[in-house]
């Protein structure tokens with residue numbers, strides 16, 4: 001079994017000092033352990049350097065990520081940050097196509113794909129988010145919706161590009177609502193996504209691709225979610241803003257690895 005990955009998506013939260021404090025608290029809690037679970041912190045863009053500075057310290061146990069990137073290479077795009085700039089800051093991961101960006105900032109699968117390609121060109125791992133709304137699930141369209149998202153993004157990559165890409169299934173109805181997908185629901189969809197990858201890229205690639213679950217994952221439910229065979233870790237929102245809670249999720253990842 002491959003090590004779990006736990007990614008903290010801070011979204012648009014934390015003042016600068018609070019961000020510094022949270023990183024210090026997480027570092028303090030990590031220092032006594034040697035975790036196999038891979039940890040990524042995705043603060044607001046403005047604090048990327050803060051996190052990369054810490055991630056670059058000797059013995060650091062986490063990687064630096066961000067939550068967004070421009071679809072463009074460079075030039076007159078006021079307010080945007082390019083993948084090349086992120087690479088220059090030693091950012092290793094970037095969330096793309098989060099449902100909040102799709103909803104509030106009009107990100108389509110085509111834009112998400114452009115962003116992924118910009119990141120891959122700059123050796124940054126895209127964490128591509130997919131997932132359905134509550135209406136789509138109620139109408140039993142969730143598999144269809146996710147399949148389209150995968151076909152229009154992941155299917156457009158070369159096998160080599162997919163090797164450096166992760167997928168996060170985040171059902172929109174579970175994000176920030178406290179209503180987590182049941183372990184069975186998470187497993188069912190992640191296994192479906194893996195089968196889509198297998199169809200296009202083969203078994204080995206399907207087994208090796210990291211597919212994470214996100215949506216109201218916390219210290220209480222992480223163990224059960226991470227125990228599902230196709231859940232390779234979590235993309236964590238609210239629970240990544242408190243060091244104690246975030247640590248419980250990381251510990252859940254460790255427990256599953258040690259038991260297998």
Ligand code: 13P
Pocket residue numbers: 009098170174175176177178214215216217235236237238239
């Ligand atoms: P919550 O964990 O707050 O539900 O958010 C999930 C998420 O959107 C992570 O990207």
